[in-house]
Amino acid sequence: MRKIIPFLAILIFLISCKDEVVKKPERLIKKDVIVNVMYDLAVLEAIKYQNPASLDTFKINSRDYIYKKYKIDSLQFAKSNVYYASDYEDYKLMFEQITKRLDANKKSVDSLLNLDKKKKKPILQNNKKPAPIVVDTTKLK
Structure with a gap:
């Protein structure tokens, strides 16, 4: 009898932990779609804080868009987000996917910016500075 009571207590504890903390919403957004939504929101929020005039010019509300x-x-979105957030490990994996996509896009944008900077720099031959332009002001009328 003494061995049965602790066994039943452990069994009840394990069974009670299997219940979902948050009920599955009726209109649950698929996981890959919510990852895309959260990625797009991250990009639009970054644009909003880096260059607020760009979204204000076109009167774009990032969430409504x-x-x-x-x-x-x-x-x-809110109910689906809460549902996915209730499973910490899975939610963490979702954020890792988003972070990887953001990092990949950051690298591609950085490389494009570097190419643009290289195009704007004057090409120096033999690592010499370009000669200054001298204007003869005596010949100007």
């Missing part, structure tokens, strides 16, 4: 693009609403 994303909701229209993916045909979702704010409540559906």
